[in-house]
Amino acid sequence: MPLKSFLNTFAGNPLDRASDRRVDPAWIAAKLAARDSRALAVWNGRPLLEPGPDGPQVAYLPAGMAEELSGGPERLLFLGLWKDAAIFAVDLEGTADPTEGPLAGMGAFEDLRGAALTLSPHEAAIAATAKQMFEWRRRHRHCAGCGEPSEVADGGWKRKCPACETEHFPRTDPVVIMLAVHQDRCMLGRQEAWRAGLFSALAGFLEPGESIEEACARELFEEAALEAVSVRYHSTQPWPWPSSLMIGLIAEVANDQAAPDQTELAEVRWFTKAQARALIAGTLAGTSIPGPMAIAHQLLKSWSQED
Numbered sequence: 001m002p003l004k005s006f007l008n009t010f011a012g013n014p015l016d017r018a019s020d021r022r023v024d025p026a027w028i029a030a031k032l033a034a035r036d037s038r039a040l041a042v043w044n045g046r047p048l049l050e051p052g053p054d055g056p057q058v059a060y061l062p063a064g065m066a067e068e069l070s071g072g073p074e075r076l077l078f079l080g081l082w083k084d085a086a087i088f089a090v091d092l093e094g095t096a097d098p099t100e101g102p103l104a105g106m107g108a109f110e111d112l113r114g115a116a117l118t119l120s121p122h123e124a125a126i127a128a129t130a131k132q133m134f135e136w137r138r139r140h141r142h143c144a145g146c147g148e149p150s151e152v153a154d155g156g157w158k159r160k161c162p163a164c165e166t167e168h169f170p171r172t173d174p175v176v177i178m179l180a181v182h183q184d185r186c187m188l189g190r191q192e193a194w195r196a197g198l199f200s201a202l203a204g205f206l207e208p209g210e211s212i213e214e215a216c217a218r219e220l221f222e223e224a225a226l227e228a229v230s231v232r233y234h235s236t237q238p239w240p241w242p243s244s245l246m247i248g249l250i251a252e253v254a255n256d257q258a259a260p261d262q263t264e265l266a267e268v269r270w271f272t273k274a275q276a277r278a279l280i281a282g283t284l285a286g287t288s289i290p291g292p293m294a295i296a297h298q299l300l301k302s303w304s305q306e307d
């Protein structure tokens with residue numbers, strides 16, 4: 001039975017990661033050579049897309065073509081199985097747009113943030129997974145233990161140091177993002193650098209040694225001098241800029257005496273559920289929130305629809 005959960009943009013990757021089989025280089029090689037294997041091309045973090053019947057879609061290449069373009073396993077990633085067909089990704093770098101060279105006529109490389117809501121949720125999640133994995137590879141080419149160049153393993157899901165044999169795994173950085181609520185109102189904040197009128201939920205990185213609830217309480221206190229009395233989980237969102245996992249929370253706070261710290265937060269404002277629904281609809285004059293791709297939007301929307 002499929003997992004039932006709230007799906008934010010970039011969650012819901014439908015591929016079978018086949019983590020038990022991707023450790024076998026011979027199996028990966030056979031899948032790369034198989035006629036039905038496909039590959040997503042990513043150029044400097046941008047997925048290759050093409051027009052489809054219902055809007056843009058991933059322009060999959062034959063896997064063999066991706067292998068040729070990759071120049072070797074270092075820039076190839078086994079993403080998973082779609083039914084029996086293997087899906088790979090190839091990481092293309094450099095200043096020359098490959099659609100003006102070897103990929104001419106095969107689509108265009110598009111910014112994932114801009115394309116995320118027009119892609120199908122499945123394809124947005126697949127592209128985000130590839131982007132996050134390639135960001136990790138780009139930043140972690142050397143062994144953190146001894147400094148030697150590390151080598152790709154497990155279809156791209158691990159790196160191994162040939163000198164000291166340390167294994168390195170892709171990182172995910174947890175971020176708590178929370179809607180503070182008190183009685184029948186919720187609080188949103190704005191940072192000085194944001195465009196005028198834009199408000200969002202407070203957020204911050206989880207630190208080592210903290211539980212999710214503790215990180216939420218600390219951030220609310222540090223940024224807005226608010227005391228959390230209870231924290232409930234809403235949903236999570238993989239966020240591939242470069243490797244975050246947004247953990248969406250709704251936090252009941254002791255009072256509404258918020259004091260923005262003036263460092264991270266310049267201003268806070270409290271909204272009723274009716275105002276929150278107007279923010280979602282984009283009809284609250286002079287005030288706006290991030291779009292539906294953002295988990296902050298989904299947190300506010302869910303809370304505004306609660307009884």
Ligand SMILES: [Zn+2]
Binds near residue numbers: 147161166
């Ligand atoms: Zn090493």
